[in-house]
Amino acid sequence: MSMARKLNVAIVGATGVVGSIMRRLIAEERGNWGEVRLIASARSAGKVLSVGDERIEVQAISPEAFDGIDIAHFDLPDDVSAEWVPVAAAKGVVVIDKSAHYRMDPDVPLVCREANPEAAAVRPKGIIANANCTTLALIPSLAALNAEFGLVSMSVASYQAASGSGKEGLEALYAQIQKLAGADKIGTELGDVRAVLGEDFNTPFGAPLALNVVPKVGGWKEDGWTSEELKVRNESRKILGLPDLKVASTCVRVPVAVGHSQVVHATFEREVTVADAHRVLAAADGVDLVDDPANMVFPMPIDSVGKGGTQIGRVRQSIDFPNSLEFFVVADNLMKGAALNSIETADLVRRELEAA
Known part of the structure; x- marks a missing residue:
């Protein structure tokens, strides 16, 4: 591969909580990359998001969306990654996937820069997994x-x-806090918090999280x-x-x-x-x-x-x-547990490809 050009990078799941941090981190090292492409579901296509000073239109995920991309950061649910990661990898894209789907695959390295950076270079499927945030x-x-x-x-x-459950988790916690703050009194009787919040506040954690x-x-x-x-x-x-x-x-x-x-x-x-x-x-x-x-x-x-x-x-x-x-x-x-580790892994791959 000739390194006369800079590598092109994609953020897949660019509109989510982690995606927003990915955009900021890539903007901080913008000089290392050629094109930055933002990819998300069809319902987010056409949105215009910031990567530093750039304004970039979001593309709907499709096989063609990966044309010309060298490295792609995936931040999608497990089942969606299972469908689309092979599509990107088949086009020669090095995929760094944050879902759990590929982590324990023996042919997919699970990389943390501080522990096993050398593993990023051994990727028979063209896929590198990002570990769980915990x-x-x-x-x-x-x-x-x-x-x-x-x-x-x-x-x-x-x-x-709560943000470990994504945007839905954060919004649920904030909504619970707001409702409890508006209550006249929460006593010491078992079930007071449940009584104030009601069953609608059991998701996405299975039970109320505020004061619990x-x-x-x-x-x-x-x-x-x-x-x-x-x-x-x-x-x-x-x-x-x-x-x-x-x-x-x-x-x-x-x-x-x-x-x-x-x-x-x-x-x-x-x-x-x-x-x-x-x-x-x-x-x-x-x-x-x-x-x-x-x-x-x-x-x-x-x-x-x-x-x-x-x-x-x-x-x-x-x-x-x-x-x-x-x-x-x-x-x-959201940083080391997701976005930053993915960025650090991409930098390992970028330096490897640039030296090739």
């Missing part, structure tokens, strides 16, 4: 700690923002696990190259707009102290060490919004478990 919040710190101490097992409890937490993220799977919990296990194993990693995960939706938080208990092959962990994490790519609890400095989702790094704090050496650490991880689920 997994991607964990990986930068886990990759660094694993390289130093050898990760054996981890137990994770997540506190996931919902211990279910994703669909139900065998033996009481959810799809999100299994993603944390299976995707972490694949990205870190640790097929025998022992993982337990419980995923919970909380009334936060943006920013997934996770409590991690991690056990390692070798002894690790807090000072050791701080040294490794402070130097780790994609990790911001935020750990001064005496001065109330620790990661919180409100401080993660718009940031590309993952914030790590509350690092403690386990009292009762040898070679183990406890820590708290926070990341903007």
Whole structure:
């Protein structure tokens, strides 16, 4: 491939919440790309959206929409990606897909720049998968700690923002907050929140989220696990190259707009102290060490919004478990958990193709 020209890039699903962040991030590195093409469903065709100072008309998804495109970012539901990703790949497009459909396909690399950037170059189907937002919040710190101490097992409890359910999730949370704020009084009796909100406010979380937490993220799977919990296990194993990693995960939706938080208990092959962990994490790519609890400095989702790094704090050496650490991880689920990781993966591919 001659690199006399700059590569052309498409954002598929350009009108969504993540799509809007993708447009901003591509605008920030606009000089690296030739054409920027915006693609969405037929109902969004004709809309004009901004990419930096440019105004670009959205095209309806079709085989022809991928003509001349080198790299395409897909942010579509699983079933829609399953239909259209092969169409784009058949035209020679390198597809970076954010859906869950291809993540565990052995012929599709699952890439996080901080852990396995080399995997992006091995793509027999022309497809690269972007991991789940919960997994991607964990990986930068886990990759660094694993390289130093050898990760054996981890137990994770997540506190996931409403925006993990997209625009519908954000709008539902805001609507619930507004209705509850307008109520005369919410007492302590069981069911008060349900009584104020009514059944109309159970979607998309299955229960009210405002003034509540919902211990279910994703669909139900065998033996009481959810799809999100299994993603944390299976995707972490694949990205870190640790097929025998022992993982337990419980995923919970909380009334936060943006920013997934996770409590991690991690056990390692070798002894690790807090000072050791701080040294490794402070130097780790994609990790911001935020750990001064005496001065109330620790990661919180409100401080993660718009940031590309993952914030790590509350690092403690386990009292009762040898070679183990406890820590708290926070990341903007729309940034590192989706848009930014896709951008970083595309940059790996772009540099590879430009050097060819």
